[in-house]
Amino acid sequence: MWYHLLVEDAQVQLFGKMEGRRITERRPYRPWFYAVPLPGEAERIAWVLEQHPLVAAARLEERKPDLLDPRVAPVVRIETAGVQAFPQAARDARGLEGVRELAETRLPHDFKVAAQLGLQFFQGDEPLSCTLLGPEGPEDPEAEVAVRWSPGGSHRGPAAASPQLPGPLPHQLLLDLQQDLAHDIYPLDYALDSRARILLAAQERLLRLQELSRETGVPPERLPFLTPGALNTFLHIRAAWQQGFLIPDRKRILEEPKSLALLERADKGGLIFYPQPGLYRGVAKCDFSSMYPSLIVRANISPETLGCGCSPGTTVPQTGWEFCSHAGVIPQGVRQVLERRLALKAALRREQDPARRRELDIRQRAFKTILVCAFGYLGYSNFIFSRVECKEAVMLLGRDVLARTKALAEARGLEVLYGITDSVFVQASPQEAEAFCRDATRELGYELVVDAHFPAIVFPRDPAGAGIANMYFGLTSEGEIEARGIALRHSDAPLLTRRFQREGIPLLLANGARPLAENRQQLDSLLEEHQERLRRGLVALEDLVISQRIRRPLQAYTGRAPHVQAFRRAPDPARISRFVFCQNGPLPASQARLQDADIPHYQALLERAHGQLVNALSANVSEQHNRRCPPSFAGP
Amino acid sequence: MHSPLSETPQGYPTAFAPASLPPPGRIAFGLPPLDRLLVPNGLVTLRCPDPTLLFWLVVRALVRVPPGPPVLYLHFLDYHARFWTIKLDALVRAARRACRDPRQLLEQVLCVRAFSRDQAEEEGNWERIARIPAVSFVVVDSIGELYELKGERNQVLTLGKLNGLCARYGCAALVLDYSSRLHPFLGDLSAVILQLQQAPGGAAVEILKHPSLPEGRVYLPLAREEG
Numbered sequence: 001m002w003y004h005l006l007v008e009d010a011q012v013q014l015f016g017k018m019e020g021r022r023i024t025e026r027r028p029y030r031p032w033f034y035a036v037p038l039p040g041e042a043e044r045i046a047w048v049l050e051q052h053p054l055v056a057a058a059r060l061e062e063r064k065p066d067l068l069d070p071r072v073a074p075v076v077r078i079e080t081a082g083v084q085a086f087p088q089a090a091r092d093a094r095g096l097e098g099v100r101e102l103a104e105t106r107l108p109h110d111f112k113v114a115a116q117l118g119l120q121f122f123q124g125d126e127p128l129s130c131t132l133l134g135p136e137g138p139e140d141p142e143a144e145v146a147v148r149w150s151p152g153g154s155h156r157g158p159a160a161a162s163p164q165l166p167g168p169l170p171h172q173l174l175l176d177l178q179q180d181l182a183h184d185i186y187p188l189d190y191a192l193d194s195r196a197r198i199l200l201a202a203q204e205r206l207l208r209l210q211e212l213s214r215e216t217g218v219p220p221e222r223l224p225f226l227t228p229g230a231l232n233t234f235l236h237i238r239a240a241w242q243q244g245f246l247i248p249d250r251k252r253i254l255e256e257p258k259s260l261a262l263l264e265r266a267d268k269g270g271l272i273f274y275p276q277p278g279l280y281r282g283v284a285k286c287d288f289s290s291m292y293p294s295l296i297v298r299a300n301i302s303p304e305t306l307g308c309g310c311s312p313g314t315t316v317p318q319t320g321w322e323f324c325s326h327a328g329v330i331p332q333g334v335r336q337v338l339e340r341r342l343a344l345k346a347a348l349r350r351e352q353d354p355a356r357r358r359e360l361d362i363r364q365r366a367f368k369t370i371l372v373c374a375f376g377y378l379g380y381s382n383f384i385f386s387r388v389e390c391k392e393a394v395m396l397l398g399r400d401v402l403a404r405t406k407a408l409a410e411a412r413g414l415e416v417l418y419g420i421t422d423s424v425f426v427q428a429s430p431q432e433a434e435a436f437c438r439d440a441t442r443e444l445g446y447e448l449v450v451d452a453h454f455p456a457i458v459f460p461r462d463p464a465g466a467g468i469a470n471m472y473f474g475l476t477s478e479g480e481i482e483a484r485g486i487a488l489r490h491s492d493a494p495l496l497t498r499r500f501q502r503e504g505i506p507l508l509l510a511n512g513a514r515p516l517a518e519n520r521q522q523l524d525s526l527l528e529e530h531q532e533r534l535r536r537g538l539v540a541l542e543d544l545v546i547s548q549r550i551r552r553p554l555q556a557y558t559g560r561a562p563h564v565q566a567f568r569r570a571p572d573p574a575r576i577s578r579f580v581f582c583q584n585g586p587l588p589a590s591q592a593r594l595q596d597a598d599i600p601h602y603q604a605l606l607e608r609a610h611g612q613l614v615n616a617l618s619a620n621v622s623e624q625h626n627r628r629c630p631p632s633f634a635g636p
Numbered sequence: 637m638h639s640p641l642s643e644t645p646q647g648y649p650t651a652f653a654p655a656s657l658p659p660p661g662r663i664a665f666g667l668p669p670l671d672r673l674l675v676p677n678g679l680v681t682l683r684c685p686d687p688t689l690l691f692w693l694v695v696r697a698l699v700r701v702p703p704g705p706p707v708l709y710l711h712f713l714d715y716h717a718r719f720w721t722i723k724l725d726a727l728v729r730a731a732r733r734a735c736r737d738p739r740q741l742l743e744q745v746l747c748v749r750a751f752s753r754d755q756a757e758e759e760g761n762w763e764r765i766a767r768i769p770a771v772s773f774v775v776v777d778s779i780g781e782l783y784e785l786k787g788e789r790n791q792v793l794t795l796g797k798l799n800g801l802c803a804r805y806g807c808a809a810l811v812l813d814y815s816s817r818l819h820p821f822l823g824d825l826s827a828v829i830l831q832l833q834q835a836p837g838g839a840a841v842e843i844l845k846h847p848s849l850p851e852g853r854v855y856l857p858l859a860r861e862e863g
């Protein structure tokens with residue numbers, strides 16, 4: 001099993017493990033790129049570059065230089081003497097007459113050599129041992145993985161803030177828990193306050209590394225520092241190579257001018273069925289598993305399959321666009337990741353052992369953001385394979401699927417209370433919901449599963465009395481709170497209001513047998529209790545702290561936003577403004593005192609948090625919402 | 637998806653008689669004091685810090701374009717928001733008031749969304765524009781966004797391309813400029829530069845540059861119509 005590689009000038013050093021022993025190999029590497037010639041110029045260009053002192057070899061190949069054209073064409077593969085020679089050779093080739101463009105000059109060498117050698121990282125079950133990097137170097141020189149974590153270091157702080165530690169040994173894969181981008185994506189749910197926890201965090205990061213490196217081909221040492229979007233790019237570069245395409249240095253897929261009429265039909269987001277505000281009992285939330293990635297795979301949505309015409313495929317509603325059925329680059333990349341993730345999720349559902357469940361969960365979550373990017377990047381113009389019509393097509397097909405789902409539910413007599421993009425909330429018993437999901441999956445061809453049952457759920461209203469997308473709160477049949485859009489879910493809401501809602505929601509919803517008016521009274525009492533504690537100063541200062549990220553350069557803020565005012569007084573390298581509203585204005589949390597806090601402001605926040613919970617409830621909640629709720633489903 | 641260009645400004649007419657269409661190739665807002673200041677060819681730069689006023693004028697011009705060659709709408713506003721800052725419902729309402737078929741009008745406005753910063757994409761987009769056989773007029777929304785996208789060194793070339801576009805199609809381009817400072821390249825290349833400002837009961841239009849009229853100020857009454 002290979003776990004690490006080092007690129008030197010004209011060779012690569014590979015490190016692996018087999019039957020418990022470390023193995024090392026050196027293999028030659030001649031960095032390469034391609035020149036795409038103008039018609040009739042290929043042989044001349046190959047001959048000219050062959051004479052170049054920094055070029056080891058230049059030869060003709062038949063490849064597909066244009067993603068939108070499936071035909072092969074002669075291109076020139078240029079192999080340089082080494083990594084040092086590569087930039088100059090590429091510059092000289094770019095300036096050569098007869099060269100239309102270059103390809104693959106911008107790809108990192110380790111990624112290219114891994115592909116060239118057909119390296120499969122982390123194949124097999126050899127466990128890797130981890131060691132901490134101390135001031136004198138790795139504590140265990142024989143370990144395969146060296147973990148960097150500075151004492152007192154923070155996930156959010158830059159590495160420069162902590163003392164410089166020596167690097168790992170050549171055969172060691174470096175895991176820098178401070179710089180690792182995974183911590184932004186999957187924050188740890190435990191503090192790294194002991195050696196054991198640091199090593200545990202490293203082992204869990206390794207799980208993510210293993211999954212992503214296997215699927216994307218990105219070497220493990222590079223992977224932790226890549227965003228999900230970059231990983232998505234590498235995933236599809238590999239898929240494009242498998243289909244014989246070159247990766248151009250510059251994107252050549254552009255959007256055609258469109259009439260406003262076509263834009264109006266095509267450029268829509270996900271479908272939303274707005275809820276009627278109110279309290280509902282006996283509601284099932286049904287989600288499509290990875291709907292957009294599944295659409296991409298099933299409808300074969302890729303820039304080169306749109307309008308190809310080689311074979312009948314999928315027609316997109318509203319636009320008439322057609323995608324052929326010849327496997328596209330994007331579906332190929334998405335399919336392998338999607339299948340792996342769905343298999344892990346299925347194993348997770350079956351698994352009972354907590355430790356194994358945690359491992360499977362970490363592994364499947366490694367792919368979540370790549371799959372999100374696989375859709376989003378279709379419309380991101382800096383993605384080499386993006387084509388905005390593909391993104392629009394995914395959304396249009398998704399709207400169609402959701403509309404058909406609603407129709408199927410209603411044909412069965414189930415009321416759809418709310419729907420958004422890839423999920424529907426139906427008023428149904430658990431058994432009815434499961435049966436509906438099974439039948440919908442069979443009918444539509446996309447997996448629909450029951451994500452949660454709500455004995456009680458509330459859809460708040462806006463000031464005009466209408467329902468709001470992405471705002472609800474409820475108690476699941478396991479007694480857990482699930483909420484969207486209210487203060488409880490806002491990271492910039494103070495603990496004061498979040499705690500109030502966390503305590504208040506069960507009071508309001510838990511006891512379905514009691515009249516709602518009584519539950520409401522309990523909630524009102526809770527509000528009064530919180531207000532009283534606030535008035536009397538019986539809260540901690542930390543409960544009043546509001547955290548907001550400073551996302552732009554300070555000079556770009558021209559208004560007097562409170563979080564910016566506070567940040568200017570006490571800048572934080574992590575660019576998080578933690579502040580308290582005080583009588584004289586917002587103050588950084590480090591400078592504020594409880595006695596100076598602007599109590600009326602926080603009282604108003606509490607009132608607002610209370611209002612979010614009750615604004616959809618009327619004094620006489622109609623029992624019509626209960627009509628489909630069987631007695632056994634009255635509440636947890 | 638709120639657009640700063642979406643709302644009909646307070647005090648502006650909300651209805652008007654069926655539009656009498658200008659001659660082909662001429663832009664008209666249906667506001668004679670302003671229409672007299674327009675030219676049939678070249679860059680007509682409209683400067684105003686209020687995007688709603690400028691978009692309101694653009695909508696008036698769009699509903700008055702005769703059926704025929706498309707209007708080319710170069711939409712550089714808010715690159716990552718792409719299309720949604722054009723408020724379609726305002727355009728549709730204006731079309732209905734002008735007794736135009738909204739569907740036909742939407743088909744007649746050809747939108748090119750923001751070019752990326754990548755040189756290849758910019759060149760490719762200009763090539764695509766060049767393949768359009770005929771154009772009624774051009775809207776550049778907005779020139780300030782274009783500066784932000786392109787950076788200083790590309791502005792001359794890009795403004796020159798816009799001018800060339802007008803020459804090739806024999807039409808004018810409405811260049812919307814919300815910035816506080818008139819860029820010298822734009823000042824040089826524009827045939828007409830008008831500075832608009834909201835005023836009581838209407839708008840003040842200052843003529844900064846015109847091929848045949850002296851610098852000066854024109855008052856544009858914009859009384860709200862009854863009903």
